[in-house]
Amino acid sequence: MQEWIDLWLTWEQFESLFGHGVERVDLLNRAGAGFFYNVDRLFFEAVVMAVCRLSDPVKTFKKANLTVMRFMQIMDTDKRKSEMAKLLSEVESSTAFCRDWRNRKIGHNDLGLKVGTAKPLEIATRDAINAAMQALHAPLAYVSAEFMNAHLTYDVIDPLNNEMVMLHRLFIGDQEWAKELEGWKDENYKRRMLPDWLTNGQ
Numbered sequence: 001m002q003e004w005i006d007l008w009l010t011w012e013q014f015e016s017l018f019g020h021g022v023e024r025v026d027l028l029n030r031a032g033a034g035f036f037y038n039v040d041r042l043f044f045e046a047v048v049m050a051v052c053r054l055s056d057p058v059k060t061f062k063k064a065n066l067t068v069m070r071f072m073q074i075m076d077t078d079k080r081k082s083e084m085a086k087l088l089s090e091v092e093s094s095t096a097f098c099r100d101w102r103n104r105k106i107g108h109n110d111l112g113l114k115v116g117t118a119k120p121l122e123i124a125t126r127d128a129i130n131a132a133m134q135a136l137h138a139p140l141a142y143v144s145a146e147f148m149n150a151h152l153t154y155d156v157i158d159p160l161n162n163e164m165v166m167l168h169r170l171f172i173g174d175q176e177w178a179k180e181l182e183g184w185k186d187e188n189y190k191r192r193m194l195p196d197w198l199t200n201g202q
Contacts, residue, residue, distance in 0.1 A: 001140065003050070003053065003054055003066065004054065004136065004137070004140055005156050006050070007047065007050040007051065007054065007133070007136075008133070008155075008156045009156060009158055010043065010046055010047055010050065011047050011129065011133060012156070012158060013043065013162070013163045014040075014043040014044065014047060015126070016163045016164060016167075017036075017039070017040075017043075017163055017167070018040055018043075019126055024167060027167065027170055027171060027174060028170070030174055031170045031173070031174065044124075044129075045101075045106050047129060048098045048101050048102060048106060048124065048129075049098075049102060049106060049107075051095050051098040051129070051132050051133070051136065052095070052098050052099055052102045053065070053066075053067070054067055054068055054136050055067060055068060055069065055091050055092065055095040055098070055099075055132075055136060056069070057069055058070050058073070068088065068091060068136060068139045068140065069088055069091075071084055071088070071139050071142075071143055072084055072085065072088060074143075074147075080146060083142065084139060084142065087135075087138045087139045087142060088139060090135045090138065091132075091135045091136055091138075091139065094128075094131050094132045094134075094135040095132045095135065095136070096122065097121075097122035097123065097124050097128055097132075098124070098132060100121055100122040101121055101122070101124055104118070104121060105121060134154070137152075137154050140152055141154075180192060
């Protein structure tokens with residue numbers, strides 16, 4: 001569950017920054033397009049890797065993995081085994097594109113992919129990630145209901161909401177920066193002085 005919560009929170013931050021319309025993306029681009037391009041890419045890759053970790057086989061080269069696939073081992077009735085098999089089959093199919101990205105792009109530099117002779121990567125979209133997340137949640141919720149008599153909700157409460165705090169401050173800073181640029185047109189305008197710790201190489 002802790003692995004799932006960490007994945008959910010990371011994906012929620014990604015969605016808050018890059019999945020809520022052009023206005024937020026435009027603000028991020030004005031604040032630092034190159035930097036937030038890397039944030040976008042690295043967050044997405046981190047989520048892909050986390051999805052893979054949670055949906056990997058029970059063992060990799062004789063090394064045991066913490067994965068939802070392990071749930072099959074604790075099913076104690078034919079009915080539960082059948083239900084879990086369906087859930088894990090959906091996990092496997094909905095997360096397959098993540099393993100393709102991990103195996104050929106994120107975790108390794110596939111030569112054929114780099115030189116253009118291999119088949120393209122499986123399509124990775126926000127909708128595909130959301131579907132994979134839903135599929136991963138299903139066996140967790142099933143185990144919770146069957147063995148703990150507890151309902152496991154999909155959404156996680158994030159009391160900090162740090163990405164929104166950052167967006168609010170960027171918005172205010174963006175407005176102040178516009179005033180600063182306007183002030184430069186006045187030859188008597190005194191430019192805002194920055195502290196030394198906000199400069200590089202000095």
